[in-house]
Amino acid sequence: MALESTEIQTRMERFESAMEKVYGNYRDVSDPSVWTPPPAPGGHHGRYLWTDAFGVVNFLTLYKMHSELKAENGYPERYLTFAERLVDTVHDVLGRTRDGTSRLPGATDSEPLAGGLRIGKVHETGSDGDGQYHHYLTQWMFALNRLSMATGNPTYNRQAYSLGKAIHPHFFVGLGTQSPRMVWKVAMDLSHTLVSSEGNLDPLDGFVTFSLVQASAKKFGDGEVLEEEISNYKKVSDCRGRHHPSPDFLDLGMTLVLVQWFYNEDWAAALASRCCDILKSLFDEGYHLKFGSRRLAYREFGACLGIECFRATVGPDGELYDYLKEISDAMIEQYSDGGTQTPDDLKPITQVMFASALIPGAFQAGFFGPEPIKIGT
Template structure:
């Protein structure tokens, strides 16, 4: 019996085509025009209801975990938990880096919201499982080139696509910069939440390992000139040479967060000065910090801006993005005016997450628009479901409802 049909059967389901997963920040919207029938309107959720929906969304992806936490020894049971591989995060062997990054961060949020440490143990178990799956070759016989059991992230992390890069170089497996930086952020938040420096060291290890693989340098002076969007799983060759819109800006923000935590927790091993200098140079290129009219791109842009909102680049991009956000979410002329079969839920959840992290200021109408998007997706039941696409939608739905560990300062300043 489906315990949470209002989420599990409807959030994106028929609206998302499998190819949408090839890179949610970089690509344009893709629509699927199947008819969805609105059946009921859900009431505005109370705080307890939001937590319930958050937990149940996660449990659909990662299996029921309330029985673990209600046992006589929840910590021991959490330590023995294995994240499910079917369907899991919807990727290769049940792991998909973007989805599982949200999963780790969401478990951290639950641990703080409910004052329940075993959720942190689940987050750690998920992180380790990702490293032991996506940090290995597709046949799982060895670590990715450059990595060892002692340094498991020196070879990067695969995306987790169902198809191999040989089958489909553009849309198959490989490594994405924006997925890697999101995973670095997840490890960084895990370090702050647990106080365990090993997670910070792993985040820095990954950051230093992959940085130069995605940077194209000027041959005359070796300065960073541009980035590439996708590398092969072994990081030996470029699969997609174009540059992701937010890759440099996200690197600039996330690497600085890693550096700050590293200096606080373990000192010199966190030295990312040269990498940060590369990103600073890249975001200074003319026209590279433009506002996007894609919901997910807009939301992730606002999310990175909110960490350094007083800096000129963030202030400019953030304020301009808020104006575009008003238009995108407008009930009469934006996405909210469209039928459900012409909307992409996970991209909208990205916009909601970014707006909630950045803050809508005194703009009550924009705040209501964000609420309206989340409530909208509660109205559609009994839609046909693509099981491969459900996980990414559910974890992003949860984060948009309660941003928690995605927010600056939520776990202190580390």
């Protein structure tokens, strides 16, 4: 991270302060191995899959940053333990039925993610009821993959591809036809579709995330465990043609996070360019100011995260990239200054994404060293 040490320290303190608003005063925990993440608002039994996926990745960022800074406030490995404890807690809550009495159908003690993972919605049914989202599941797969990359322990990546294999067929329609597509949301037990429309980013998200997990699996000697699944995402993407990013900060930002892994390929470079052009248009129009204090800051932080990942991977120069960075920093500072009113149930997701926007860290390719997907293994 190309910052002076004092600025790094300042950002890290803001980063940790945001994380402690979600996960309690973990810096005061004497034995991380017995730490249990406190329940957070907006999630079932205090757990929400998207929020906690960011939480895991953020703990990994803290591990690496503290390792490099040789911080005096405790051994850096404690942050790995916090990440592992958060993973175990999520699996124990969202990998089970809502009453907690049994694992989700298909899961076993040896394959705890073979039934998928619930979203963690507060309500069981209704338009905003619980179920399983493809993009939340892939975000969790990414977090597990990064945990394996940080620790060198293949267990978490194996959990990631176990999860991927379990959920994959339930989000596809017409795989044997000439025009397969995906669905947005399925039931908690994966038995049926709840929302039949296709998420704009889901095919690309699946292709990239499953490719990352498979590359790590090959590194760990597990082979091409997701080859069929990856080909299915590619088939859907090919049927759709060129990906068209939506004019949404979160969608644009997460697209930039995804394409960094394939930026040496023409399609990824072209897609990144389109995302940057759309972001510039949104910024020029003042879209991020449209809703004032009622804006959904976490979606903007997705854009900030994507911009930082893109810049770190590609190292772009020029007025456009400087402009995007300037606006990104301004949005972060506006939130820091208290210019946004965030509902209680959105505070956890907002805080973890605020931290990621401050220091993308483990979201960036190469943060833990050479990437298997980059070196063709």
